[in-house]
Amino acid sequence: MNRNPLIPFALIAFLGIGLMFLFSFVGLDNADEMANPGEKKEAVASTPEDLYKQSCLSCHGDQLQGVVGPALANIGSQYDVAHIEDVIVNGQGSGMPGGLVNAEQAKALAEWLAEKK
Template sequence: MRKNAVVPYAIIAVLGVLTVVIISFVGINQRADIQQAQDGGGEQTEQTQEGETAGGDADAVYQANCAACHGADLSGGAGPELTQVGSQYSADEIADIVQNGIGAMPAQSQVAGEELSALSEWLSEQQ
């Protein structure tokens, strides 16, 4: 009678292991798809940003490149708050910080040209 009692547990264990293996393979495939979508999505975002900033929309550049660390409202988060960054740095200094990084902040080389000018001017006005 004990052998029969063990069989259901063995079946459940085998089914559990098979389920984990199947989910792992599905996850690996989804991971590749997500990575590919992010790579393709990044290009679309950059194109959209260039189009938006051609009109001088520094807020759109900030939201796309800075808000994740510095907060959507400049209030800070992983990075320091920027509500009064203009009282500490000039537009040129801000542009240099964005391009080259400072402290724990990495360089944001994807922000360049007209976008960089618009962003640094806008941030220098935050006082």
């Protein structure tokens, strides 16, 4: 039997081209994420409590008791809304980063935290 030696190479080439197209289509679905790798997609938080859970809970604890960051259970008796909002937006020292939430969310979160007395 005389077999054609080019057939295996043609099959490998066809398979390679098919995989290239498949990976291209998969990449199209992730184009935004690949173009902007540092940006996080924000989930929409409907209440200040949800915002707190989404952005603050890991450092300030689930009961505002403080973990890595300070306790916020009575932060409203220490600071006014404007100061709390300033800290949320701009950060404070090396432990509290600024910009974790946008300005509108920061205002709502500051008002909610100011009620904690």
